[in-house]
Amino acid sequence: MTGTLAASLWFRNYQPAPEAPVRLVCLPHAGGSASFYFPVAKALSPHVEVLAVQYPGRQDRRYEQPAADIETLADAVAEQLEPLDDRPYALFGHSMGAIVGFEAARRLEAAGRGPTELFVSGRRAPVHDRHGDRQPRTDEQVIAEIRSLNGTGDGLLDDPEVLEMILPALRADYGAVRRYRFRPGAALTCPVTAFTGDSDAKAPVDEVRGWEQHTVSSFELNVLPGGHFFLVDRADDVVSVIGEHLARTSAMTP
Template sequence: MTGIPGDSPWFRNYRPAPDAPVRLVCLPHAGGSASFYFPVARELSPRVEVLAVQYPGRQDRRTEPAVTDLEALADRIAAALGPWTDRPYALFGHSMGAVLGFEVARRMEAAGSGPTELFVSGRRAPGVDRADEWHPETDEEVVAEIRKLDGTGDALLDDEETLRMILPALRADYRAVRGYRYRPGPPLDCPVTALTGDRDPRALVEEVRAWEHHTRSGFGLRVLPGGHFYLVDQQAEVLRTVEDRLARTPVAASL
């Protein structure tokens, strides 16, 4: 990784933008990796500097044990993020990354260096319970769930060697999501913008709208066509929303 203030195993800076007025820190979904956000960095640089979070247990961190506790993972990301708060930043998280972004934002605000905005994608608000809630546990259930959500190409899931490589991270992430329990607390000081697909079985529109209760600042909701991974096909609209919100903040007025 290149960029200022220095190298970190937690962040990938695919397109350094030292003159950008704001950073966007992106947190992947369950089983995802930093490279999921390479297209975001490509499109937003040099107007916005994108940092993609790399969780342990995948890609170049595959020899490290994956973290199976979401709160512990948030602690570690927040600690690593400190040196990168030398300029204003926002957080963007999809699915598991949305809840993780929320918990990171809580920690950063408590430390006095909170984000300018939290973008949450494809995830119902914390504290919204479902009577039919179910989480995959066996390898077979994990693969079936990924196929259902169209989180990766079937060709990858049909390749036994590739499957062996990605399953440990998937299992760890689903365990982290399964064990997460929302702790009630003060709403965030920063605005929250929520995005979701109109056919997402895991994040119904009204469940996503409930994020408005987790901020004392502004809230916005954007519903786009698609399922759980709507943001792949709708990348241009998602990034338009992100840039529009970042441009409205005083610190990024030059975007």
């Protein structure tokens, strides 16, 4: 197991916690990278080992071709997770990462290796999918969208070199989200816990509540102050909820 994890291009383990009884696998938003979850890894260690997923096409994988669709990302994440069978794990995804996590969870449950819980953030339920009708299509629209969501640090989008580096991943990710189509199937058997900001127009509370329809297990909705990236300002609140849930998982682990 250890060798498989160390050799994987897909996971970044910023705070190794070999004695932790449970893992949390974190999936980034569109244009995001594994390092977004460094604070989460630091906050949850050593009780939870956090693996942050690094999609192709960014940071140290920037020379790889980004995935063209959500299904390809979900297939790859599920394939990478299947061998990591030494302890239970949960999935957390923000925005696009929530959909990747959901689709990966479906695949992993079908293979008999499902997560103990799916945490989703800043994303309407798949049952309320709008077929990407509001997703930006041109580079200019993508940049304007990121600015409006406060999805990058101040001034980064004004730096031509930074923009040239991050735009291919942004372009690919927004295209993948735009093309995503929810395919009805069996509901998840693991609990689903959802988070959203009370002023997030991309993930209205009523549509986030729809995640309840995607599990036959328990569902919990947490509404916090903020917009689409409420997670940045309310990280402590989100991490606290996740930590409490995973502590219960740990208590039930033999």
